[in-house]
Amino acid sequence: MKIGLIICARYSNCGGGKCFRALRERHGGFARYAPDETVEIVGYSSCGGCPGGNVEYVPVEFLKNGCDAVHLATGLVVGYPPCPRLRQFKVFIEEQFKRPVVVGTHPIPLKYLEAHRRLPFWKQTDMEELASHLMTESRELMKSYN
Numbered sequence: 260m261k262i263g264l265i266i267c268a269r270y271s272n273c274g275g276g277k278c279f280r281a282l283r284e285r286h287g288g289f290a291r292y293a294p295d296e297t298v299e300i301v302g303y304s305s306c307g308g309c310p311g312g313n314v315e316y317v318p319v320e321f322l323k324n325g326c327d328a329v330h331l332a333t334g335l336v337v338g339y340p341p342c343p344r345l346r347q348f349k350v351f352i353e354e355q356f357k358r359p360v361v362v363g364t365h366p367i368p369l370k371y372l373e374a375h376r377r378l379p380f381w382k383q384t385d386m387e388e389l390a391s392h393l394m395t396e397s398r399e400l401m402k403s404y405n
């Protein structure tokens with residue numbers, strides 16, 4: 260399986276520790292891959308900053324390396340604020356590049372999820388639906404990603 264990762268530009272200095280742990284341990288957005296399945300990262304970039312113009316271009320590079328699927332990093336789901344364009348990114352990439360887009364990389368850190376659920380705007384986002392597979396992971400696992 261060859262994947263490309265797109266992260267939120269607000270976290271472009273991130274060291275990637277949570278994402279790479281999740282890939283190794285098959286958590287979060289990577290839980291869909293079997294433990295013995297080889298998953299290769301063939302491209303990695305940020306969205307380029309709001310409004311995310313890089314999303315138009317980086318999948319081209321991913322595809323040149325044989326990309327099978329694109330992951331939008333968990334920072335888009337539970338950053339402050341959540342990315343308002345996540346759904347558009349997913350629909351655009353799937354339509355334009357004919358590759359599935361998985362919402363999420365590492366599990367949602369529990370403290371972030373709890374903070375968001377207390378905020379009045381959280382329900383106005385559709386993150387609970389878009390990232391439903393992340394919402395149902397165990398609290399213990401989420402806590403381990405705090």
Ligand code: SF4
Pocket residue numbers: 266267268269306307308309310311335341342343344345
């Ligand atoms: S909020 Fe969305 S568009 Fe803005 S920098 Fe983050 S991922 Fe990019």
